[in-house]
Amino acid sequence: MKAVKYLSIILVTFVIIAGIAIPMVPEPQSLFEFPIIPGLEDKARNIFFHVPVAWTSVLGFLVALYYGFKYLRTKNLDYDIQSVSSAGLGMMFCLLATVTGSIWAKFNWGSFWNWDPRETSIFILLLIYGAYFALRSALGSDEARARLSAVYAILAGLTAPFFIFIMPRIVGGLHPGAKGDTSGSTPVAQLHMPPNMRFVFFVSLIGFSLLFIWLLNVRIRAARVEHQLSIKDH
Amino acid sequence: MNFIVSTWAIVVKDVRSELRTRYALNALLMFVVTSVATILFALRDDELSPEILSGMFWVVIFFTAMSGLSRIFVSEEERGTTLTLQLVASPSVVYFGKLLFNSGLTLILSSAVTVLYVVVFPAFVIKSPLIFGFTVFLGSLGFASAATIIAAVIAKANTKGTLYPVLSFPILIPLLMTVMKSTARALDGELFTAALGEFQILVSYLLVMTAGSYLLFDYVWKE
Numbered sequence: 006m007k008a009v010k011y012l013s014i015i016l017v018t019f020v021i022i023a024g025i026a027i028p029m030v031p032e033p034q035s036l037f038e039f040p041i042i043p044g045l046e047d048k049a050r051n052i053f054f055h056v057p058v059a060w061t062s063v064l065g066f067l068v069a070l071y072y073g074f075k076y077l078r079t080k081n082l083d084y085d086i087q088s089v090s091s092a093g094l095g096m097m098f099c100l101l102a103t104v105t106g107s108i109w110a111k112f113n114w115g116s117f118w119n120w121d122p123r124e125t126s127i128f129i130l131l132l133i134y135g136a137y138f139a140l141r142s143a144l145g146s147d148e149a150r151a152r153l154s155a156v157y158a159i160l161a162g163l164t165a166p167f168f169i170f171i172m173p174r175i176v177g178g179l180h181p182g183a184k185g186d187t188s189g190s191t192p193v194a195q196l197h198m199p200p201n202m203r204f205v206f207f208v209s210l211i212g213f214s215l216l217f218i219w220l221l222n223v224r225i226r227a228a229r230v231e232h233q234l235s236i237k238d239h
Numbered sequence: 240m241n242f243i244v245s246t247w248a249i250v251v252k253d254v255r256s257e258l259r260t261r262y263a264l265n266a267l268l269m270f271v272v273t274s275v276a277t278i279l280f281a282l283r284d285d286e287l288s289p290e291i292l293s294g295m296f297w298v299v300i301f302f303t304a305m306s307g308l309s310r311i312f313v314s315e316e317e318r319g320t321t322l323t324l325q326l327v328a329s330p331s332v333v334y335f336g337k338l339l340f341n342s343g344l345t346l347i348l349s350s351a352v353t354v355l356y357v358v359v360f361p362a363f364v365i366k367s368p369l370i371f372g373f374t375v376f377l378g379s380l381g382f383a384s385a386a387t388i389i390a391a392v393i394a395k396a397n398t399k400g401t402l403y404p405v406l407s408f409p410i411l412i413p414l415l416m417t418v419m420k421s422t423a424r425a426l427d428g429e430l431f432t433a434a435l436g437e438f439q440i441l442v443s444y445l446l447v448m449t450a451g452s453y454l455l456f457d458y459v460w461k462e
Contacts, residue, residue, distance in 0.1 A: 077458050125412075132409040139405055143396035149462075153392050156455045160388060160410060163451045164444075167413035171440055 010219045016212030023205050024053035036201050051109045053205055057213035059102035062130060064217060065095020069137075070162045073155030085151035086232060088158070089141065090224040094217060096134040103127055126168040133161045245328055249336025253311065257340075262314075267307040267348050274299050275355050289426035292356070292363050294419050299352055300382070301415065304345060305404040308386040311337050312394035321394075325460065334387070334456040338449070341390075342383040349379045366428025370421060374434070377441040378418035384445055385410050388452035391459045414444050 029039045029047060042049050072088035075081075106127070107117045118124060140157055144150040198206060257263055278295060287295070315321045324333055353375065356363045365371045389407045393399050421437035 129409050129412055136406045136409055139402060140392070140396065143393075143398045143402055145397065149395055152458055153395060156458055157389075157392060157406065159455060160385075160451060163447055164410055164413055166447075167440070167444065172413065172416070 006219065006222050009215050009222075013212055013215035013219050016208055017216055020053055020205060020209040020212055024050050024209070027201075027205075033199065033201075039202055040199055045113070048109060048113055051105060053209045055102060055105040055109060056206070057209045058098050058105060059127065060210060061213050061217045062095050062099035062102050062127070064214060065091050065098055065221075066130065066133070066158075066162070068221070069095060070158050073158045076151055076155050077159075080148075082147060082151060082232075083229070085147075085155070086228045087221075087225050088151075088155065090228050091221055092134060092137055092158070094220055094224060096131070096138070098217070099127065099131050099134060103131060122168070122172045125172070129168060137161070242332060245332045246335045246339065249328060249333060250339045253336065253340040256314075263307045263310050263344060264347070267303055267344070268351060270303045270306050271299060271348065271352055271355060274302060275352075275359060279359060287360065287362050289362065290423045292360060293422035293426055296352060296356055296363075296422060297378075297415055297419050300345075300349055301411070302404070303348055303352070304382060304386055305407060307348075308341050308344065308383070309390040309393060309399060309403045311341055311387065312390045313399055316394045330457045330460045331453060333460065334391075334453060337391075338384060338387045338452075341387045342380050345379040345383040345386070346376070349375050363426070365425055367425045367431065367434075369431050370429065370434045371425035373438055374418055374421045374425060374441070377438060377445060378414065381414045381441055381445040381448060382411065384448040384452060385414070388448075388456065388459070391456065410448075414441070417441055417444070 027037055027039055029041045029049075031041055033040045039049075069088045069092040072084045072091065076084035076088060106124070110119060110124075111117045137154055137157060141150050141154050144153060278299075315324060328336075353371075357365070386407060389403065389410065393402045393406060396402055417437050417440045421434045421441075424434050424437070
């Protein structure tokens with residue numbers, strides 16, 4: 006875990022420095038120059054932060070779902086601790102993705118919120134996280150809390166394909182890959198980036214994923230200690 | 240064969256206990272009347288476009304359903320009959336019995352809202368009855384399938400009433416967006432083939448939700 010910790014710190018620091026400091030010029034000559042994208046200019050730098058954060062919020066949900074599933078199979082409360090730790094982190098990244106996207110949308114698309122399919126999806130992901138924690142706080146025993154919140158996470162996960170694959174096709178949108186996009190409407194938007202931007206982008210994806218793994222590990226250990234203490238109190 | 244007989248027995252039992260008090264049916268119908276009356280007061284004499292009316296149509300159904308459909312499991316919990324039911328019937332039998340009852344209730348509810356809307360809103364003219372019929376039928380069944388499993392989940396929680404719409408809404412959004420769109424098509428008088436895409440989504444939603452609930456119900460039902 007130490008290696009993950011230091012690697013994530015190094016990678017995210019690199020992305021912050023490279024993503025902000027590398028200048029944007031009309032005709033890039035060297036590796037350390039990004040091209041100016043007409044209509045986006047410096048606003049294009051958001052892709053190094055917004056997309057990885059949004060990806061991590063989905064990752065947090067998937068990990069919570071996976072451990073919820075494992076809990077249902079084994080009834081081992083430790084899996085529930087892992088599941089809820091991941092959901093909490095995912096919710097934090099989901100808020101970050103919403104805020105970074107919303108501020109960017111204000112400057113690029115003219116308003117903070119446009120109900121584009123992907124904005125709708127992230128809003129629903131926030132609602133699911135909110136409902137998940139509301140359900141947990143309303144259940145008395147550890148066992149019922151673990152069992153029912155795992156069931157709810159799986160049910161919510163079942164609706165995900167409708168948002169990822171179906172909705173962007175039937176509702177027009179502003180994100181790349183939406184219906185009417187000239188480069189084709191696919192679930193995963195195609196990347197039109199010069200190699201050096203693409204490199205920073207993928208480093209950012211890996212860096213934020215590693216950051217998630219490290220934070221998750223810290224949270225799980227803290228939650229286990231808390232759980233042990235609460236058992237001792239009773 | 241045995242499965243169908245037992246499932247039907249659960250439905251009959253629920254219908255009988257419902258007819259004894261008429262709690263859910265009366266409450267739901269009064270809720271429909273109240274909310275439509277509130278919309279009418281807010282509108283006064285304004286004419287609404289078909290898009291807005293088709294949205295309002297499902298808003299009324301959503302909130303009405305959220306006020307009543309949870310009773311199916313909450314009432315078992317309140318009367319303390321959950322354990323008996325766990326003893327006499329297998330979980331899948333209980334689930335499909337409750338699902339059938341809730342589907343029937345939702346169909347009655349959406350028909351009532353349809354009649355009321357046609358009567359009180361002059362702009363609510365169903366120009367393609369076939370699209371409208373399919374939308375309301377598939378929409379109600381999909382609605383009931385998601386609402387039933389969430390009802391089973393919240394029956395064990397402390398704050399049942401407020402939690403129910405909070406948990407159901409994110410899961411129902413794909414359904415709500417689709418039915419609103421195809422209801423607007425029905426009011427615009429589009430051809431049946433234009434709404435086929437929406438029907439595919441509704442059918443797949445219904446199948447995914449029912450299959451998922453069937454697999455997960457064991458974990459919800461058994462302590």
